[in-house]
Amino acid sequence: MSATDQSRAAPFSNPSNPKPLRSNNLAQQQRVWGWIFLSPWLFGFTVFTAIPIFVSLIFTFTEFSLASKAPMRFIGLDNWVKLFNDPVAIGALGVTVKFALIAVPVGIILPLGIAALLNSKNLWGKTLWRPLYYMPYMVPAISSIFIWQSFLNGDTGWLNRVIRAVGIQNPPNWLQDEGSILFAFLLIGVWGIGNAMLTMLATMQGVPTELYEAADVDGAGPLRKFINITFPMISPVIFYNLVLSVIGIMQYFVVPYVVTRGTGNPNGSAYFFNMHLYKTAFTFADMGYGATQAWFIFIIALVLTIGMFATSRRWVYYASGDS
Amino acid sequence: MAAITQPTVTSQVVNTSPFYSYQLRKFAVKSMITMLALILAIAYLLPFVNMGLIAVKSADQITGSTDGNILPLSPETYAYTDAEGKIKSYEIYKIPQADGSVIEMALVKKGRQDSQFIDPANPEAGLMTWTGSWRTLEPVVTLDLHFENFGEAWDLINFPRLFFNTLFIAIAGLIGTLLSCICVAYAFARFPIPGKNVMFLILVGTIILPSQVTLIPTYAFFATIGWTGTWLPLIVPHFFANAYNVFLLRQFFMTLPRELDEAAMIDGAGPFRILLSVIIPQAWPAIISVGLFHFIFAWNDYFGPLIYLIGKPELVPISVGVQVFNFQYGPRPELIQATSLMAMVLPLLIFIFAQKAFMRGVVITGVDK
Numbered sequence: 253m254s255a256t257d258q259s260r261a262a263p264f265s266n267p268s269n270p271k272p273l274r275s276n277n278l279a280q281q282q283r284v285w286g287w288i289f290l291s292p293w294l295f296g297f298t299v300f301t302a303i304p305i306f307v308s309l310i311f312t313f314t315e316f317s318l319a320s321k322a323p324m325r326f327i328g329l330d331n332w333v334k335l336f337n338d339p340v341a342i343g344a345l346g347v348t349v350k351f352a353l354i355a356v357p358v359g360i361i362l363p364l365g366i367a368a369l370l371n372s373k374n375l376w377g378k379t380l381w382r383p384l385y386y387m388p389y390m391v392p393a394i395s396s397i398f399i400w401q402s403f404l405n406g407d408t409g410w411l412n413r414v415i416r417a418v419g420i421q422n423p424p425n426w427l428q429d430e431g432s433i434l435f436a437f438l439l440i441g442v443w444g445i446g447n448a449m450l451t452m453l454a455t456m457q458g459v460p461t462e463l464y465e466a467a468d469v470d471g472a473g474p475l476r477k478f479i480n481i482t483f484p485m486i487s488p489v490i491f492y493n494l495v496l497s498v499i500g501i502m503q504y505f506v507v508p509y510v511v512t513r514g515t516g517n518p519n520g521s522a523y524f525f526n527m528h529l530y531k532t533a534f535t536f537a538d539m540g541y542g543a544t545q546a547w548f549i550f551i552i553a554l555v556l557t558i559g560m561f562a563t564s565r566r567w568v569y570y571a572s573g574d575s
Numbered sequence: 576m577a578a579i580t581q582p583t584v585t586s587q588v589v590n591t592s593p594f595y596s597y598q599l600r601k602f603a604v605k606s607m608i609t610m611l612a613l614i615l616a617i618a619y620l621l622p623f624v625n626m627g628l629i630a631v632k633s634a635d636q637i638t639g640s641t642d643g644n645i646l647p648l649s650p651e652t653y654a655y656t657d658a659e660g661k662i663k664s665y666e667i668y669k670i671p672q673a674d675g676s677v678i679e680m681a682l683v684k685k686g687r688q689d690s691q692f693i694d695p696a697n698p699e700a701g702l703m704t705w706t707g708s709w710r711t712l713e714p715v716v717t718l719d720l721h722f723e724n725f726g727e728a729w730d731l732i733n734f735p736r737l738f739f740n741t742l743f744i745a746i747a748g749l750i751g752t753l754l755s756c757i758c759v760a761y762a763f764a765r766f767p768i769p770g771k772n773v774m775f776l777i778l779v780g781t782i783i784l785p786s787q788v789t790l791i792p793t794y795a796f797f798a799t800i801g802w803t804g805t806w807l808p809l810i811v812p813h814f815f816a817n818a819y820n821v822f823l824l825r826q827f828f829m830t831l832p833r834e835l836d837e838a839a840m841i842d843g844a845g846p847f848r849i850l851l852s853v854i855i856p857q858a859w860p861a862i863i864s865v866g867l868f869h870f871i872f873a874w875n876d877y878f879g880p881l882i883y884l885i886g887k888p889e890l891v892p893i894s895v896g897v898q899v900f901n902f903q904y905g906p907r908p909e910l911i912q913a914t915s916l917m918a919m920v921l922p923l924l925i926f927i928f929a930q931k932a933f934m935r936g937v938v939i940t941g942v943d944k
Contacts, residue, residue, distance in 0.1 A: 286766025296815025304789035
């Protein structure tokens with residue numbers, strides 16, 4: 253690319269310099285500048301990503317604590333054996349998986365539905381709705397947790413007032429009951445759909461109108477058009493959001509940590525894997541075992557991501573060839 | 576709108592009617608869709624209303640709200656100066672009369688069978704006895720907002736301190752991420768670096784890397800060099816580029832015409848000069864988006880401050896500081912809601928004023944992948 257830059261620049265340069273040499277020289281210079289501009293990321297990636305991933309793997313075979321002066325000790329696969337026999341860790345993984353099974357589909361379908369609604373040609377005041385639905389995404393997590401805690405309060409919360417008003421006498425105490433706490437987290441998470449909704453909406457607006465016109469000619473109804481045109485056309489964005497949402501749930505921490513004040517109770521029903529990791533590494537300062545849990549979740553995330561990419565060929569449509 | 580919807584729905588059924596018209600039907604569909612969006616938006620935003628109301632309630636009003644009152648109401652009182660010059664305050668109740676009318680009187684002496692009242696309009700008339708349980712009477716209430724909750728919460732958690740901490744961490748990181756990400760994005764967009772495509776894939780791949788996997792070595796590293804308990808681990812890494820921001824800027828730089836770079840190059844401008852005078856002036860929309868993203872991220876960040884600032888309450892940002900407050904003042908919901916509101920004011924204001932730049936940034940990063 254830049255070779256053309258130089259050849260265009262060449263006629264204006266010193267004519268005593270032979271053209272090809274000058275060009276090579278410039279290309280060389282450009283390359284050096286490229287590395288210079290790239291260096292912050294190269295350094296950052298090496299120091300804060302590549303080396304830590306590797307070191308983290310090594311830590312999984314060790315026992316050490318930053319709190320004590322005891323030297324790091326290699327203990328082979330002990331941490332891994334411990335992990336697979338740790339009922340608390342397995343329970344926490346179960347909670348995480350259970351939550352993912354409800355939160356991931358909702359995290360795709362809900363923003364998709366709202367985006368379709370806001371994209372409707374039958375909606376008045378289109379530009380007005382978008383920021384309104386996006387806005388809760390801007391509320392700092394800590395504020396939104398407090399707001400929802402109050403809203404979901406068993407006695408005075410508005411949700412239960414509404415439920416009682418329609419005649420159901422004993423609504424769940426959302427954030428206190430074992431059976432409902434994950435649904436309560438799901439409700440809190442509904443405020444986080446802004447980004448997904450916005451990217452889906454923007455992609456829907458980019459779908460060529462000819463496609464819909466052709467479908468109109470064929471007599472297709474709105475549902476048929478959505479399934480056969482809109483969905484395939486926006487499938488790359490849905491896929492992207494699916495991957496982000498799965499990875500996001502692997503890292504789910506702040507909401508259960510703040511709501512349950514770090515305990516994950518009632519009865520461990522809100523004790524997510526990451527809370528166990530936090531407790532192991534930062535409360536009990538067991539860094540080796542913490543790293544093992546981190547690598548474990550990393551392997552799961554990796555397998556899931558590869559799985560999602562593998563199946564994506566079947567349902568994700570890239571208009572411009574491969575992506 | 577709903578009123579107009581009704582007749583047209585029926586006209587769909589009897590669409591041979593002469594009143595049936597295409598425009599009318601379209602209007603009906605539009606009304607219904609807009610109504611749906613409105614109802615959903617109200618449900619979606621209802622928790623904000625709840626927060627706003629609780630934030631201005633007194634503790635008494637909150638206890639009183641369990642019976643169904645959601646508004647910050649207080650009983651109206653009548654201040655009576657007695658013979659000794661002491662001011663006493665009595666709550667006013669609605670007392671039904673035999674003829675069906677209602678008079679409002681202040682309850683002076685509560686009794687099980689009968690209570691004594693005084694007429695605020697005519698205190699000279701003295702005490703009047705009303706037979707019946709005063710508990711069955713309906714109190715007269717007025718809207719009574721307690722804005723002093725904000726002041727109390729502000730002082731209790733030392734909000735200015737938290738605010739300063741958050742702002743400092745956010746702005747220092749913002750400078751770092753802008754400097755580094757602009758340079759790296761420029762490298763990816765404009766320079767012939769061997770292996771560039773592979774590196775770009777790796778960069779994008781780090782967006783979906785679960786952060787736990789780097790957490791413990793990074794923490795151990797910062798602890799070893801003595802940076803835990805300071806803001807440095809929350810700021811310094813941002814000087815080494817962030818995948819999401821680089822991606823956004825690089826996509827934007829790619830859309831800028833190369834002709835201008837080339838013209839500047841012919842005029843003898845070096846790569847730095849081109850970046851400063853050609854690329855950056857054209858890329859303001861993307862740069863503003865990145866700045867906003869970082870600011871919101873830093874304002875929101877909870878885990879980083881939680882682990883790096885353990886035992887340093889004077890250094891924590893709003894996110895962690897407010898949560899500590901929650902643990903201590905759990906029984907004071909009005910203060911917690913007031914604090915939630917204070918913590919979200921700045922991000923929301925920024926969003927309202929920079930909505931366009933913000934949403935454009937989301938679209939660039941989310942749609943192009």
